[in-house]
Amino acid sequence: MNQHNEHEENILLSALIDGELAVSEKSRVESHLALCKECREEVESLRFMKSVLAAAPRRAMPPELISDIERAAETPAWRRLPQLILAPRFFMPAGALAALALVASLWVGARREKPEDFIPLEPLMSAHARYSAETLVPQGSLVSSTYSSQLTASSDAQDQEPD
Amino acid sequence: MARKPEISFSELIAKHGEKAYNFAYRLSGNEHDARDLVQGAYAKAYAHFKDYDPNRPFDSWLCRILHNIYLDGVRLYAHGHVVSLDAPAPVDDSSWDEILPGDDPDPTAGLTRKEEDAFLQKALNSVPVHYRTAVTLCDVEGLSYEEISKIMACPVGTVRSRIHQGRALIREAYEKLERSGRKLQ
Numbered sequence: 001m002n003q004h005n006e007h008e009e010n011i012l013l014s015a016l017i018d019g020e021l022a023v024s025e026k027s028r029v030e031s032h033l034a035l036c037k038e039c040r041e042e043v044e045s046l047r048f049m050k051s052v053l054a055a056a057p058r059r060a061m062p063p064e065l066i067s068d069i070e071r072a073a074e075t076p077a078w079r080r081l082p083q084l085i086l087a088p089r090f091f092m093p094a095g096a097l098a099a100l101a102l103v104a105s106l107w108v109g110a111r112r113e114k115p116e117d118f119i120p121l122e123p124l125m126s127a128h129a130r131y132s133a134e135t136l137v138p139q140g141s142l143v144s145s146t147y148s149s150q151l152t153a154s155s156d157a158q159d160q161e162p163d
Numbered sequence: 164m165a166r167k168p169e170i171s172f173s174e175l176i177a178k179h180g181e182k183a184y185n186f187a188y189r190l191s192g193n194e195h196d197a198r199d200l201v202q203g204a205y206a207k208a209y210a211h212f213k214d215y216d217p218n219r220p221f222d223s224w225l226c227r228i229l230h231n232i233y234l235d236g237v238r239l240y241a242h243g244h245v246v247s248l249d250a251p252a253p254v255d256d257s258s259w260d261e262i263l264p265g266d267d268p269d270p271t272a273g274l275t276r277k278e279e280d281a282f283l284q285k286a287l288n289s290v291p292v293h294y295r296t297a298v299t300l301c302d303v304e305g306l307s308y309e310e311i312s313k314i315m316a317c318p319v320g321t322v323r324s325r326i327h328q329g330r331a332l333i334r335e336a337y338e339k340l341e342r343s344g345r346k347l348q
Contacts, residue, residue, distance in 0.1 A: 010327070011323065011324055011327050012323075013327065014323070014326050014327035014330055015308075015323050015326075015327070018301060018308070020307070020308045020323065046331070046334070048334075049333060049334040049337070050302050050330065052279075052283065052337070053298065053302035053303050054302050054303065054305070056189075056283055056303055057276065057280055058181070058185055059184060059185055059194075059197075060181065060184075061180040061184040062184075062194075062198065065201060065202065066177070066180060068202060069176055069180075069202055069205045069206070070172075070173055070176065072202065072205075072206055072209075073205070073206070073209045
């Protein structure tokens with residue numbers, strides 16, 4: 001067999017036994033075969049293999065397979081949905097998408113700036129006003145901050161109000 | 164313009180199912196995967212039935228779908244057990260017709276045929292999928308190179324080359340198996 005690689009007609013031998021050669025190719029191969037015993041033997045050997053394959057026993061299609069196919073074809077699409085969802089071919093891409101969405105949301109969440117804490121000012125001001133009225137907070141002990149300046153301004157405004 | 168022939172899907176199953184099943188069996192090497200392949204191919208064919216041109220052979224269209232499903236399976240489970248290229252031949256995967264006693268006057272002849280078929284399937288399993296597909300379609304299903312090129316989506320020249328090389332490889336494997344089988348007897 002390996003020695004046949006030397007022969008330029010080698011690849012055409014199978015095509016010859018399959019009846020798949022053009023007229024010009026066929027006559028060229030046949031001319032070669034007339035002179036080459038080795039290729040004639042090769043043709044016979046390939047022809048034998050072809051006949052073995054052609055004679056391979058045929059298997060009848062299982063009857064339940066026919067009814068399964070017909071039943072699947074008659075089943076409306078909405079009834080096939082659970083099967084579709086449970087099928088690996090759906091499950092795997094869906095799982096991959098879900099994992100991707102999770103990673104993306106975590107990434108976006110990590111990049112997002114933390115929102116400033118909201119401290120309601122009104123209760124603080126009213127508490128301060130109450131404590132000030134009760135002289136619980138000495139005027140000079142307030143720490144300088146945005147809130148303290150607002151509170152001071154608020155307290156000044158109250159002081160300026162006419163009685 | 165040719166009028167589309169009225170043909171039901173059930174008729175197409177009855178008419179071409181056997182061919183599709185045998186092709187699937189020779190590709191996958193066992194009944195279980197062959198069933199899955201045929202069912203998958205028909206389901207896909209049914210879903211895209213509107214795209215089918217009734218003026219072209221349905222069996223070629225179906226075999227092409229089946230072949231694509233098989234290749235997808237091979238790619239997905241390249242090292243798995245379902246469609247492994249190195250899977251052993253299904254010598255124990257017999258139908259009830261083969262197991263139950265029949266009216267064969269010479270039961271040993273049946274055994275030999277079964278053994279031969281097992282060797283043949285092993286030989287088919289031992290060659291790469293493109294060779295196996297081309298040779299199966301040509302020798303087992305009797306399709307022309309032109310039809311095979313459409314199913315395998317490759318030029319006729321490639322089909323010719325795959326059939327020749329595939330047939331030679333299968334022959335080599337088959338002869339080897341036969342020799343080893345004879346030695347065991």
